[in-house]
Amino acid sequence: MPNKNLVILVGHLGADPEMKYSSGGTAICNFSLATSWGKKKDDGTWDNFTDWHKVVCFKNVAEKVGEKAQKGHAVMVTGTIRYESWDDDQGVKKYMTKIIGNQVDILAAGFTESPTGAKEPPSKDDPAKDKPKTTKEAQAATEAEEPEDDLPF
Secondary structure, X not given: OOOXXXXXXXXXXXXXXXXXXXXXXXXXXXXXXXXEEEEEOOOOOEXXXXXXXXXXXXXXXXXXXXXXXXXXXXXXEEEEEEEEEEEOOOOOEEEEEEEEEEEEEEEEOOOEEOOOOOXXXXXXXXXXXXXXXXXXXXXXXXXXXXXXXXXXO
16 A cells, blocks of 8 residues: 555644745745644543644745735645654754645635734735635636636536
């Protein structure tokens, strides 16, 4: 049976993505992703937990995330798990787990709390342009983009 290193995470960005470029000009985007899960206790109540994931993406994916995503946005990351280790200055072995994001879909804009406590949408140049489309709007946009052909199927 072939092996496959595949991870799919759906969560919220914990901070604005950090963009940088390699010396060769490759775009690199790092961000933290929070995923939550719960465990039912014996008394019927739930314990809720949050896991934090370090995500890094490159090239076009990095550019997209760096331009469009920000703290609080819900995203789905599809990629691979990468384990890294190194020795620190004192010779102690350190470990880090990263998710290499091969595809990042922005699912919804998050909301931030204003100083007055009111919920406000994130401030970008034009928040409406990145507003997720409803299923019907997305289908209509897809149909409008597809050229008509004379194929019988």
